Amino acid sequence: MHAEKISYCFRKQEHLCSKKQIDLLFSKAKSFNSGCLRVLFITGNDNMSFPIQVLFSVSKKRFSRAVDRNRIKRKMREAYRLNKAELYNIFKEKRLFIQVGFLYVSDEINSYKIIERDMIKALGKIISFF
RNA sequence: GCAGUAAACUGUUUUAUCGCUCCUGUUAUAUAACAGGAGAGGAAAGUCCGGACAACACAGGGCACCAUACUUUCGAAAGAAAGAUGUUCGUGAGAGCAUAGAAGCGGAGAAGAAAAUAACUGCCUGUUGAAGUGUAGGAGGAUGGGUAAACCCGCCUUCGAUAAAGCUUCGGUUGGUAAAGGUGAGAAGGUGGGGUAAGAGCCCACCAGUUCUGAUGGUGACAUUAGAAGCUGUCCGCCUUAUGGGUUGUAAGAUCACGUAUAUCAGCAGUUAAGGGCUGCCCGUCCGAUGCUGAGGGGUAGAUCGCACAGAUAAAUGAUAAAAACCCUGUUAGCGAUAUCGGGGUACAGAAUCCGGCUUACAGGUUUACUGCUUUU
RNA sequence: UGACCCAUGGUGUAAUGGCAGCACUUAUGGUUUUGGUCCAUACAGUCUAGGUUCGAGUCCUGGUGGGUCAG
Numbered sequence: 001m002h003a004e005k006i007s008y009c010f011r012k013q014e015h016l017c018s019k020k021q022i023d024l025l026f027s028k029a030k031s032f033n034s035g036c037l038r039v040l041f042i043t044g045n046d047n048m049s050f051p052i053q054v055l056f057s058v059s060k061k062r063f064s065r066a067v068d069r070n071r072i073k074r075k076m077r078e079a080y081r082l083n084k085a086e087l088y089n090i091f092k093e094k095r096l097f098i099q100v101g102f103l104y105v106s107d108e109i110n111s112y113k114i115i116e117r118d119m120i121k122a123l124g125k126i127i128s129f130f
Numbered sequence: 131g132c133a134g135u136a137a138a139c140u141g142u143u144u145u146a147u148c149g150c151u152c153c154u155g156u157u158a159u160a161u162a163a164c165a166g167g168a169g170a171g172g173a174a175a176g177u178c179c180g181g182a183c184a185a186c187a188c189a190g191g192g193c194a195c196c197a198u199a200c201u202u203u204c205g206a207a208a209g210a211a212a213g214a215u216g217u218u219c220g221u222g223a224g225a226g227c228a229u230a231g232a233a234g235c236g237g238a239g240a241a242g243a244a245a246a247u248a249a250c251u252g253c254c255u256g257u258u259g260a261a262g263u264g265u266a267g268g269a270g271g272a273u274g275g276g277u278a279a280a281c282c283c284g285c286c287u288u289c290g291a292u293a294a295a296g297c298u299u300c301g302g303u304u305g306g307u308a309a310a311g312g313u314g315a316g317a318a319g320g321u322g323g324g325g326u327a328a329g330a331g332c333c334c335a336c337c338a339g340u341u342c343u344g345a346u347g348g349u350g351a352c353a354u355u356a357g358a359a360g361c362u363g364u365c366c367g368c369c370u371u372a373u374g375g376g377u378u379g380u381a382a383g384a385u386c387a388c389g390u391a392u393a394u395c396a397g398c399a400g401u402u403a404a405g406g407g408c409u410g411c412c413c414g415u416c417c418g419a420u421g422c423u424g425a426g427g428g429g430u431a432g433a434u435c436g437c438a439c440a441g442a443u444a445a446a447u448g449a450u451a452a453a454a455a456c457c458c459u460g461u462u463a464g465c466g467a468u469a470u471c472g473g474g475g476u477a478c479a480g481a482a483u484c485c486g487g488c489u490u491a492c493a494g495g496u497u498u499a500c501u502g503c504u505u506u507u
Numbered sequence: 508u509g510a511c512c513c514a515u516g517g518u519g520u521a522a523u524g525g526c527a528g529c530a531c532u533u534a535u536g537g538u539u540u541u542g543g544u545c546c547a548u549a550c551a552g553u554c555u556a557g558g559u560u561c562g563a564g565u566c567c568u569g570g571u572g573g574g575u576c577a578g
Contacts, residue, residue: 022444056444065480066175066479070480071448074448075448077149077150078148078149082148082449113450
C-alpha cells in the first residue's frame with residue numbers, strides 16, 4: 001500500500017530543471033513520435049538525484065495563449081503521473097538513469113483520454129529501448 | 131411589458147479518487163512521513179503612461195530637444211471626479227472629441243480675377259482721338275390736344291450754312307474703387323437705408339461675434355445684463371509663456387565559483403597636452419603622460435541573492451468522474467402559466483521585481499438612478 | 508520577461524498632407540518560319556477600426572499580424 005502511494009507522486013526532484021541538462025537533452029537526445037507527442041530521451045549519469053527526470057513542453061508558436069499551454073501541460077503531467085509506475089520499477093531494477101522530454105506536437109487541444117493513450121504508447125516504446 | 135442609457139457589484143457551487151508549491155511544528159534524519167496554515171485577476175493581458183528600486187566614479191548651470199496646456203478639488207506623478215465652452219452622434223436618458231497665448235513671420239495643391247500685399251475683368255471722374263446725334267429755320271403729312279374753324283402746342287417725314295458747349299458709342303491715357311466677377315472648406319461680418327462721380331463700416335438702424343469697462347451670480351472656468359470701441363475670414367506651422375523631463379533598465383545589479391596575463395581597474399607620486407565620461411551643444415567639474423604597489427586580458431559562462439504574509443525558473447494553484455444551479459434549444463402534454471424527457475453551453479483569460487493609472491477582451495447575473503415606446507388605471 | 512522595429516499590386520521598392528508610381532511577374536496582341544529578345548496594351552495595391560483635417564499611404568489613438576535584440 002505504501003509503495004502504491006509513492007508511485008502516484010510527482011515531486012520537484014523528478015522535474016528536469018537545470019538549464020545545462022536541458023540544453024544537452026535538446027542537442028543530443030534520441031527522439032520518436034507517438035500520436036500528438038514527440039519524445040526526447042537521453043541516458044544520464046550517477047549525479048542525478050532521481051532515476052528519471054522529465055520535462056514537458058508546449059511551443060508558443062502553436063498556442064499563443066498561456067492558458068492553453070498551461071492546460072495541455074497539466075494534462076500531460078497528469079497522464080505521466082498516473083502511468084509512470086511500470087517505467088519507474090524497471091529503471092530501479094536495472095539501475096539506469098534517464099532524462100526524458102515530452103513535446104506537444106498537435107495543433108489542437110486534445111482531450112485527456114487521447115493524451116493518456118499516446119502517453120502509454122510512448123512509455124512502452126521507451127521501455128522497449130532498454 | 132418591451133427596448134435602452136449611466137454607475138456600482140459579481141464572475142458558478144458541491145462530492146469522490148489521485149496530485150502540486152511554500153511556511154510552521156513534531157518524528158526520524160538531511161531528505162522523507164504526519165499535523166496545521168497560506169496559494170491567480172478584474173483585467174494577472176497590451177506594455178501605453180507615471181513612480182518605487184538599481185546602475186551609470188562625483189556636485190552643478192545654460193541652451194537645444196521632448197511632453198503637457200479651460201476651471202476647481204484630490205494625487206508623489208500619471209491621472210481621476212465634478213463642472214465650463216464649442217462641436218459631432220442619438221427621438222431621449224446620454225456618449226465621443228477638442229480646449230494656454232496672441233505681438234510678429236511664413237504657408238494653403240487643383241479650381242478661382244484674387245487665399246488677403248496688389249494686379250486683372252468690370253464700374254466711375256478727368257483728359258485726349260474718332261464716329262454719330264443734335265440746337266435757328268423752311269416744306270409736307272394726319273391718326274392728337276386746346277374750342278367748331280382760323281390759330282397755337284405737340285408728333286412724324288424730309289431739306290438744312292456755321293458748329294462752341296452738351297449727349298451717345300468706340301479706342302488710348304491719368305486717377306478712384308473693392309460693391310459685381312462661374313470657383314472653393316474658407317472671399318474682407320449680414321440685412322436695409324443714407325451717401326457718392328462710382329463705391330466702400332464712409333455714415334446710420336437692427337442682428338451676429340470680438341475686445342474693454344461696470345453690475346449681479348459662482349471658489350473658479352464662465353453665465354446673465356448695461357455701456358463703449360467699427361474692432362470683425364478659415365486652417366496649419368514657426369513663435370511666446372508656464373510646468374515637467376539626466377540616461378538605461380531586475381536579462382538592472384550584488385556575491386561566490388570557474389579561468390588567464392600586461393588591455394584594464396584601484397591607491398600613491400606626478401604632469402596640465404591630445405583625448406575622454408551612459409542623451410546633443412556650451413560652460414564647469416572629474417579622469418587623464420609616466421613610475422611604484424596591489425588587483426588583474428581574448429577566459430569562464432554555473433550557482434545564490436535581488437524575490438515579497440501567492441511565488442517559481444521549461445515555471446505550482448490541478449486532472450478525471452458525477453451531481454446541482456443558470457442559460458439556449460427540441461419532443462410530448464396543456465388555451466396558457468407550466469410540467470416531463472432529450473441535446474448543447476457556462477466568458478475573457480494564468481502572477482514572474484513591486485505599486486498607481488490608462489487601454490483593450492469578457493458568457494451570464496444582481497442593485498440603484500434615468501430615458502423612449504406601448505398597455506391599464 | 509524587458510527593450511525595440513516594420514506592414515504599399517503575386518514579388519521587390521518609391522511617394523513634402525494635395526491625381527498612389529517604378530521594375531519584375533501574369534494575361535492579350537504585334538514582330539519572327541517557330542521560340543527567345545524587343546514593342547504595345549491590360550489586370551492587380553496603401554494590414555484593420557476610429558479620429559484630426561477642406562483633403563490622410565503619410566499625422567494621432569486602439570487593435571491585428573510579422574520580425575529584431577538582450578541569458
